[in-house]
Amino acid sequence: MAHRNHLYFYYLKDEDTDEKVSQLTEVAQSKGYKIVDHTDEANIIVSIGGDGTFLQAVRKSGFRQDALYVGITREGESGLYCDFNLDNFNEMLHLLMHEELEVRRFPVIKTRINNGTDHYCLNEVSIRSTIVKTIVIDVLIDDCHFETFRGDGLIVSTPTGSTAYNKSANGAVVDPLIPSFQVSEVASLNNNQYRTLGSSFILNKDRKLTLNIQSTGNDHPIISLDNEANPIRKIDSIEVEMDDAVIKTVKLKNNSFWDRVKRTFL
Ligand code: NAP
Ligand code: MN
Numbered sequence: 001m002a003h004r005n006h007l008y009f010y011y012l013k014d015e016d017t018d019e020k021v022s023q024l025t026e027v028a029q030s031k032g033y034k035i036v037d038h039t040d041e042a043n044i045i046v047s048i049g050g051d052g053t054f055l056q057a058v059r060k061s062g063f064r065q066d067a068l069y070v071g072i073t074r075e076g077e078s079g080l081y082c083d084f085n086l087d088n089f090n091e092m093l094h095l096l097m098h099e100e101l102e103v104r105r106f107p108v109i110k111t112r113i114n115n116g117t118d119h120y121c122l123n124e125v126s127i128r129s130t131i132v133k134t135i136v137i138d139v140l141i142d143d144c145h146f147e148t149f150r151g152d153g154l155i156v157s158t159p160t161g162s163t164a165y166n167k168s169a170n171g172a173v174v175d176p177l178i179p180s181f182q183v184s185e186v187a188s189l190n191n192n193q194y195r196t197l198g199s200s201f202i203l204n205k206d207r208k209l210t211l212n213i214q215s216t217g218n219d220h221p222i223i224s225l226d227n228e229a230n231p232i233r234k235i236d237s238i239e240v241e242m243d244d245a246v247i248k249t250v251k252l253k254n255n256s257f258w259d260r261v262k263r264t265f266l
Contacts, residue, residue, distance in 0.1 A: 004043040004044050004068060004096065005032060005033050005034055005043070005044075006033070006034050006036050006041055006042045006043050006044065007028055007033050007034070007035050007036065007042060007044050007045075007046060008035070008036050008037075008038070008039050008041070008042035008044070008045045008046065008061075009021050009024065009025075009035070009046050009048060010039070010045060010046065010047045010048070010053070010056070010057035010060065010061070011047070011048035011049055011053065012049060012053060016074075017048060017049075017074065020048070020074070020086055021048065024086075024089055027089060027090065027093065028093060031093050031097070033093070039060065039061035039062070039064070039067075042061075042067060043066065043067050043068065044067065044068050044069075044070060044096065045057055045058075045061050045064065045067050045068070045069050045070070046069075046070045046072060047069065047070070047071050047072065047081075047082075048072050048073075048074065048086070049073070049074065049077065050073060050077045050078070050079045050082070051071075051079040051080055051081050051082070051164070052227055053071075054069070054071040054079060054081040054082060055081075055122055055123060055226040055227050056227065056228075057069065057071075058122050058226075058247055059122075059225075059226060059228060063108065063120040063122075063245065063247065065245060065246075067248075068096075068103065068248050068249065068250055069081075069247055069248065069249050070083070070084065070092060070096075070249060070250050071083060071084065071249065072084045072085065072086060072089065072092070073085050073086070074086055078263065078264060080160065080163050080164075080257075080260050080261070080264060081122075081160065081249065083249065083250060083251060083252040083255055084252065091252075092250065095250055095252070096250065101250060102250070102251040102253070103248050103249065103250060103251060104176070104248065104249045104250075104251045104257075105176075105246035105247070105248055106122065106158070106159070106160045106176050106246055106247045106248075106249065107158055107159060107160075107176065107179040107180075107181075107205065107242060107245075107246055108120045108121060108122050108158055108242070108245050108246065108247060109121050109124075109125065109156060109157075109158050109181050109240050109241070109242055110240070110241050110242065110243055110245070111125045111156075111225065111238055111239065111240050112238070112239040112241075113223060113230060113232055113235060113237070113238055114232060114234075114235065114236050114237060115237065115239075116232075119225050119230075120245060121158065121161070121225050121226050122158060122160065122161065122226055122247055123157060123158060123160065123161030123164050123165070123226045123227075124155050124156055124157035124158065124161040124164065124165055124166060124224075124226065125155075125156050125223065125224070125225055125238065125240060126153060126154065126155045126156070126165060126186075126223070126224045127153050127154055127211065127213070127221050127222070127223050127235070127238060128152060128153035128186065128221055128222050128224075129152055129153060129218060129221050130220060130221060130222050131218060131220075133216075133217065133218045134150050134151050134152065134189060134218070135150070135151070135152075135153065135213060135216070135218050135221050136148065136149070136150045136213070136214040136216050136218075137149040137150075137154060137211050137212065137213055137214065138210075138211070138212040138214065139154070139183070139196075139209070139210075139211060140209070140210040140211075140212065141203065141207060141208070141209060141210075142207055142208050143208065143210065147195070147196045147197060148194065148196075148214075149185065149188055149194075149196050150188065150189045150194040150196075151185060151186060151187045151188035151189050151196075152186040152187040153186040153187075153221065154183060154184070154185060154186065154211060155169055155171070155183070155184045155185075155186065156181055156182070156183050156209060156211075156240050157171065157181065157182050157184065158176075158181055159174040159175060159176040159177075159178060159179075159180065159181075159182075160176050160257075161226075162174040162182055163261060163264070163265075166182060166184050166200070169184040169185065169186050169200070170184065170200065171184035171200040172200060172202070173261060174202065175257060175258075176257055177257075179204075179205040179242060180202050180203060180204055180205055180242075181202070181203055181205070181209070181240065181242055182200055182201070182202045182203070183200060183201055183202075183203070183209065184200040185197075185198070185200070205242040206242075207241075208239065208240070208241050209239070209240040209241075210237060210238070210239050210240075211237065211238040211239075211240075212236070212237050213235050213236060213237065213238075219234055219235060219236075220233055220234065220235070221235055223235060223238065
């Protein structure tokens, strides 16, 4: 790995964080790091805030494959994507400068709406009805019809996204070492006309999932890509696949995914 010393700080501006960032800037500069103004010039992108901020840092910087992402929480915050706290910023810089740096690789999903351009997601893509009526979705696995869903919506999550929206919908928590994606239902209607599996299911990374939205007078559902709403109004189809793209983060010793799950939920 080439020497990484161009840092970009991503955070939501407020007085307190501004102050913290200028302190961090000084520390980083004194250790030979250069602070850059644009994510394109950075090879280390530091998010300061919780998981929501980390998701934005990754999205706004375009899911950089050649950069390392670092999540730093502020006081009182914790996060599944954040290994560091403002208090151990020095330790983080120290880790970055050393060769035995451990890096995590989080699989991401690639979604295509209405056969348009591809968008990566780190947590999930979700589709939800925005009106009182249900939405009807044909679910295809590898181009074969699997089920027809009718209800509030569907969530397709990555392993790291499995602890977010997916978990609230009773999905399983998936180890990010397993490149796979999971489909979870939001309030499916089940009767003699409509029947869905009723449980979440996990697909291998080489599968293709297609969601075809039936026109039933409810064709303006909301699609969210992580914490951003997609502006496309009329949705016909969503394709989800997984390629080799990953989000790389710096790993703190003795802080595995399951340690963080335990810390967050148990
Ligand atoms: P938010 O409303 O602040 O997020 C909801 C909560 O989810 C926050 O506590 C957030 O942590 C946490 N979170 C985000 N990613 C997570 C992950 N991978 N594992 C565990 N917790 C996670 O909105 P946001 O901060 O912009 O986050 C967007 C995410 O919220 C979406 O990607 C979706 O997964 C989730 N969401 C959940 C529900 C639900 O559970 N019913 C509904 C809509 C969206 P921080 O406080 O550290 O940001
Ligand atoms: Mn949040």
